[in-house]
Amino acid sequence: xxxxxxxxxxxxxxxxMAVFTLSFLAHAYETAWAxxxxxxxxxxxxxxxxxxxxxxxxxxxxxxATALMILGFVLLFAGVIARGLSAQRVPWGNMYEFSITGALxxxxxxxxxxxxYDLRWLxxxxxxxxxxxxxxxIAVLYRPSAPLVPAxxxxxxxxxxxxxxxxxxxxxxxxxxxxxxxxLDSMERKGPRTLWxxxxxxxxxxxxxxxxxxxxxxxxxxxxxxxxxxxxxxxWGRYWGWDPKETWAFITWVAYAAYLHARVTIGWRGxxxxxxxxxxxxxxxxxxxxxxxxxxxxxxxxxx
Amino acid sequence: xxxxxELPELGxxxxxxxxxxxxxxxxxxxxLLLMLGVAAIPGSVIPxxxxxxxxVSEYFTNSPTLSLWMDRFSLFDVYGSPWFSxxxxxxxxxxIGCVLPRSVEHFHAARALPPKTPKNLDRMEFYxxxxxQGGEMEIAHTLLRSSRFRILQExxxxxxxxxxxxxxxxxxxxxxxxxxxxxxxxxSLFGMRGYAIVNVGERFINVPTTYDSLTFGKLLSEKxxxxxxxxxxxxxxxxxxxxxxPEDYTLDxxxxxxxxxxxxxxxxxxxxxxxxxxxxxxLQANGYSPIVTVRDSAGNVALQGPVPFLPxxxxxxxxxxxxxxxxxxxIGFVATFLPTQxxxxxxxxxxxxxxxxxxxxLFSIWRGDLGxxxxxPQSVYRIDTSKMERIGxxxxxxxxxxxxxxxxxxxxxxxxxxxxxVVRDPGKNYALLGxxxxxxxxxxxxxxRRRRIWIRISESGKVEVAGLAKNSAPGxxxxxxxxxxxxxxxx
Numbered sequence: 001x002x003x004x005x006x007x008x009x010x011x012x013x014x015x016x017m018a019v020f021t022l023s024f025l026a027h028a029y030e031t032a033w034a035x036x037x038x039x040x041x042x043x044x045x046x047x048x049x050x051x052x053x054x055x056x057x058x059x060x061x062x063x064x065a066t067a068l069m070i071l072g073f074v075l076l077f078a079g080v081i082a083r084g085l086s087a088q089r090v091p092w093g094n095m096y097e098f099s100i101t102g103a104l105x106x107x108x109x110x111x112x113x114x115x116x117y118d119l120r121w122l123x124x125x126x127x128x129x130x131x132x133x134x135x136x137x138i139a140v141l142y143r144p145s146a147p148l149v150p151a152x153x154x155x156x157x158x159x160x161x162x163x164x165x166x167x168x169x170x171x172x173x174x175x176x177x178x179x180x181x182x183x184l185d186s187m188e189r190k191g192p193r194t195l196w197x198x199x200x201x202x203x204x205x206x207x208x209x210x211x212x213x214x215x216x217x218x219x220x221x222x223x224x225x226x227x228x229x230x231x232x233x234x235x236w237g238r239y240w241g242w243d244p245k246e247t248w249a250f251i252t253w254v255a256y257a258a259y260l261h262a263r264v265t266i267g268w269r270g271x272x273x274x275x276x277x278x279x280x281x282x283x284x285x286x287x288x289x290x291x292x293x294x295x296x297x298x299x300x301x302x303x304x
Numbered sequence: 305x306x307x308x309x310e311l312p313e314l315g316x317x318x319x320x321x322x323x324x325x326x327x328x329x330x331x332x333x334x335x336l337l338l339m340l341g342v343a344a345i346p347g348s349v350i351p352x353x354x355x356x357x358x359x360v361s362e363y364f365t366n367s368p369t370l371s372l373w374m375d376r377f378s379l380f381d382v383y384g385s386p387w388f389s390x391x392x393x394x395x396x397x398x399x400i401g402c403v404l405p406r407s408v409e410h411f412h413a414a415r416a417l418p419p420k421t422p423k424n425l426d427r428m429e430f431y432x433x434x435x436x437q438g439g440e441m442e443i444a445h446t447l448l449r450s451s452r453f454r455i456l457q458e459x460x461x462x463x464x465x466x467x468x469x470x471x472x473x474x475x476x477x478x479x480x481x482x483x484x485x486x487x488x489x490x491x492s493l494f495g496m497r498g499y500a501i502v503n504v505g506e507r508f509i510n511v512p513t514t515y516d517s518l519t520f521g522k523l524l525s526e527k528x529x530x531x532x533x534x535x536x537x538x539x540x541x542x543x544x545x546x547x548x549x550p551e552d553y554t555l556d557x558x559x560x561x562x563x564x565x566x567x568x569x570x571x572x573x574x575x576x577x578x579x580x581x582x583x584x585x586x587l588q589a590n591g592y593s594p595i596v597t598v599r600d601s602a603g604n605v606a607l608q609g610p611v612p613f614l615p616x617x618x619x620x621x622x623x624x625x626x627x628x629x630x631x632x633x634x635i636g637f638v639a640t641f642l643p644t645q646x647x648x649x650x651x652x653x654x655x656x657x658x659x660x661x662x663x664x665x666l667f668s669i670w671r672g673d674l675g676x677x678x679x680x681p682q683s684v685y686r687i688d689t690s691k692m693e694r695i696g697x698x699x700x701x702x703x704x705x706x707x708x709x710x711x712x713x714x715x716x717x718x719x720x721x722x723x724x725x726v727v728r729d730p731g732k733n734y735a736l737l738g739x740x741x742x743x744x745x746x747x748x749x750x751x752x753r754r755r756r757i758w759i760r761i762s763e764s765g766k767v768e769v770a771g772l773a774k775n776s777a778p779g780x781x782x783x784x785x786x787x788x789x790x791x792x793x794x795x
Contacts, residue, residue, distance in 0.1 A: 146547045150574040153552075219746040226739040235575050237497070237586040237727045239735065240488070241355065242383045247348040254341035258334055265330045283341075291348070 005086030006145045012079030013100060016072045017134050023068035024127035030061040031124055031196060062120055069123060072130070073107045080104055086145040092161040093148050095292050099137035102288075103130045105169030109213075113173065117209060121200045125176055151298075156231035163224035164249075168284055170217040171256075175281035177210040178274040185271055207270060210277055211263055218256055225249050236298060245299035248287035255280035327394065328401035336395040343391055347382030350374070354381070396485060403478045410471050417456040418465035421758045428758065428770035430784045436767045440791045444759045447790050453757070461760035467774070473748025476741055483738035490731030495521040496529070498726045503593050503610045504719045508534045510726065524728075530583055533560040535567070539720045541590060543658050548618060550658070555587050555722055582730045589723040591615045591622055592641050594665050595716040598628050606631045606711070612721045613641045614685045619655040625687045626667070626713075627674055634674045635711065636687040639667035641718070653699070665715050669696040669708050753777035757787060767791060 080101055084091035091097045110126045113119055148157075185203055187193055193200075201209075228249065233239040240246060259276045262268040268276070291299065326332055351359035360380050364371045371380075378385030425431060444462050448455055453464035498518035502508045510533070512518055512526050520526070538556040543549065553574055558567040561580060572578055578585040593610035600606050606628050613624030626637035644657035645664035653666050672692030675682070682688065696708045700715040754774040761767055769788055773780040 144547075146549060147544055147551050149550055150553050153573075154575040156575075215750050219743055219750060222746060223743050226743065229739065230736065231575075233732060234577060237577065237584065237588070237725045238729070239732055242344075242347055242352065243355065244348040247344050251341045251344050254337055254344075258337045258341070261330065261334055261337070266334065 002086045002088065002145065005082045009079045009082035009086055009145070012075050012082060013134065013138065016075035016079060017131065017138075019068055019072040019075055020127050020131050020134070023065050023072055024124065024131060026061050026065035026068055027120075027124040027127055030058045030065055031121075033058045033061065065123055065127075066114070066120060069107065069127065070111060073104070073111060076100065076104045076107065076134075083145060087147060089148050090158050090161070092157060092165075093146070093152060094141075094143050096137050096141040096143050098161075098165070098288075098292075099133055099141055101165050102168055103133040103137070105165045106130060106133070106172055107169075109166075109169040109173045113209075113213070118201075122176060122180070125180075126173075129172070129176070151235050154231060154235065156227060156234075160224060160227040160231050163220055163227060167217050167221040167224055168288065170213050171221075171252075171281050171284050174210040174213040174217075175278055177206055177213070178277040178281070181206040181210065181274045182271065182278070185274075203270070207273065210274065214256060214259060214277065214280075218260060221253060221256065225253055241298075243298050244291045245287060248283060248291055252280060252283045252287060255283050324401065327398050330402070333395065333398045333402060336391060336398060340391050340395060343388050344382070346379055350379050350382070352380060352382060354383075392485075396482065399478055400482065403475055406471075407475050407479075410468075410475060414468050414472070418454055418463045418756060420456065421458060421461040421463045421760055425758055425760060425768045425770040428772055430781050431768070431770040432784065432788050433766050433768045434792065436761050436765045437793070440759070440761060440767050443791055444787070447787065448757065460762075461758065463756065463758050465754075465756045467752050467754030469748045469752040470754050470774075471749070473745040473750075473752065475745070477745030477749060480738040480741035480745055483741065484735045485738075487731040487733070487735030487738055490734060491521070491729040492731075493521045493523045495729045495731065496524055496727070499588065500724050500726070501591075501612050501721050502534075502536050502724055503612065503721045504536050504539050506536060508536070508724060510534075515726075530580060531562055532580060534558070534578070534585065534724070536722060537569075539590060539722050541659065541720070545657075548657060553587060553590065582732075583726065583728040586725040586727065587722055588725040589615075591620060591721050591723075592643060592660065592663075592718050593721045594624070594626075594639070594641055594718045596626055596637075597714040597716060598626070598631070598635065598637075598711060599714075600631055600711045606635075610719050610721070612684070613639070617655070618658065619643070620658040621653075621655040624685055625683075627676070627687065629674055629676055631711065633671050633710075634676075634692075636670045636674055636689070636692060637667040637713065638670065638687050638689070639665055641665050660718060663718060664699055664701055666699040667697075667713075668694055669698070669713075671695050671710065753779060755780050755783070757784060759787070759791070 080091050080097075083097060083100070087093065092101060107126065107130055110119065110122065180200065181203060184193065184197060184200060184206070187197060188203065200206075228246070229239040232241070232246075255276070259273065259280050262276060263273055351363065353360050363374075363380075374380065378387070382388055422428065426433075441457075441460075441462065445455065445457065448462065448464045451466070453466045454468075456463040496519065498515040500508055500515045508514055510529050510531060512529070535558040536555065537558055538554075540552075540554045541550060542552040544551050555572040557570050557572060557578070559570050559578065560567050570578055572585065572587045574587055577587070591613060592615075593612045595610045596607070597605060598607040607626070607630070611624055611626050613622035615622045620643050622641045622643075624639050624641065626639055628635040628637075640653060642653055642655040642664045643660040644655050644662050646654055646656045648654045653664070670687060670689050670692040672689075675688045675691060695710075696706075698706045698708075700706055700713075702715055702717045705712055705714040755771055755777065757769070757771045759767070759769050769784060769791070771780050771784050
């Protein structure tokens, strides 16, 4: 029975990858054709070389891209659930499972933010990031489904890891937006935006958005760290021990706290704030990748 | 005649005040915060004494000079180092210096009434005006009161303010960090931590001599150990037959909490320690102790009992030393215990499963001076064979014996051992409380908006509504639109 669930999980995740690939293509098509569409059908004044943005041509592609993204999310969700059923536990026992759940959280964060803000321009980046994450997970990190080691058998696994994964998904989304900010900012310094970049939101909107995402998720990250401490107290006999993973979680917390203070209290905006946001996000990534794979300490559940 | 530049005299108090202002400024706090983050990095890359003393001593053996210098800069004890402490102590002083005056200010502000309605409302945000139909003031009053605005009613205007929770939450968040620091401090002053290996069937008595290692907080001493006794009745480890990974550890114990009390049966698991007040007992590790009997040539028992062996890998291949100091000359066995034995063409004897399905003990026999009286502390798992000669090499299964020149050894059987970690941390509840308050404070400060709404009926009979959001927080426009539609009588 458990093996069948493991197969179902693998097939769902392969299918999700195929769907994300299609979504990526639709986003690419949309990005390209929104630019190439000629200005209008009215050609009386002769010089029509000016290219502008025309969304009407690509509206359908854009909708298809988002629909595929949702389908990919659903398939990935099914894959993660099936993985959990195959092992009869939450699917957060090793790095393969963290990665597929992380990709799910990232897509979920994007889709949730999409309900409120028009972020479709970010879809291309999101689909690439998700494809890379899933690809790495399958090619490098895959481990057969197996039960948890005793230290992980706790309700806190569900609470601590879900909070950490959701925070991670949102941090990465804020990172993507800050990166877009910095790129567009340097483009605007040289002159007007190139055509394809004109559809992206204004710098002010990007700046605000990455701040909102961080402010929204910072309490959740704080909770993830504290939940981890409570769990560590009952599993290892101390709530804080400067284990490498704990240290980096603390560094990430400090970096985002500094970011929030810099914005709210000192009034940092724009480039400086975006760089600080990127720095904070990279400490999270470092923790996930480096400490899981090369690190020592008690958080060595990557299975590698 | 040269004219000296005259600097204003700062004086000692002036200098102090200046430094205090610098320290409690937001910019300094931010720099200290970032410094704290950066200062935490080395401890995650360089092995730390607290977590991995073996790795630290490896550093010292491999590159003694470098290690000595690293040690001078406390790089093996980063989180207790003077420079790390300096950063967080300055940060907390800065934080307190910033938060306390703000708390006082906020306390007064929260009890004061909102400021009067400004003269020119049309300069404020989201200004709306229309002809009065009468009764707007009453509706506005009820509406704002029921949405828990604080209200200052004047003749023909209302000034309402809401969102003090933002600052309250912010202050509580920062004060809770101080509480967490106090909790950590109490734990390190009044806490203790010790480890002891106990064989199944044996008793652990909570006195300093039964511990393998024991550290006390600065303000705690040996006599503060609670007098409990734990008997290890049974230990069962379950392993996955495909991955060999552990699935479950269950430790059954009988506990006598104080002398004369009735023993109580309890079960300990990895995630559920034994708890006695602020002292907890954790199941930390496990392994095997072969039970051996060593006899001299006359058949007298020179040593009998379980000897804990140290696991080397996931399949619990364990090494150990059986030392017989009472034999003359002294005898030592350098031994390996394999719970499920197999042979590997390269590595020799290995274990292929952590459970004892087909146990075997391999050993070499040494005769000479064990070196126990040199005063240099020795590992219980290793033998210094420099003054000994090897007189035999053998492997035994449980129940088997081996005769060597000068005596015999019998591998009777084996028992599991468990490593108990005993921890007392009286500060952790303060830290937990601090953590909870921190989250609640954060939520309150990040998700409430401080804003003002004004309503006035001008002499010309016009209703005017406007507002102001602090930190340009979003959502005020919608809120004012709701107020306006209520005042207009639209439902």
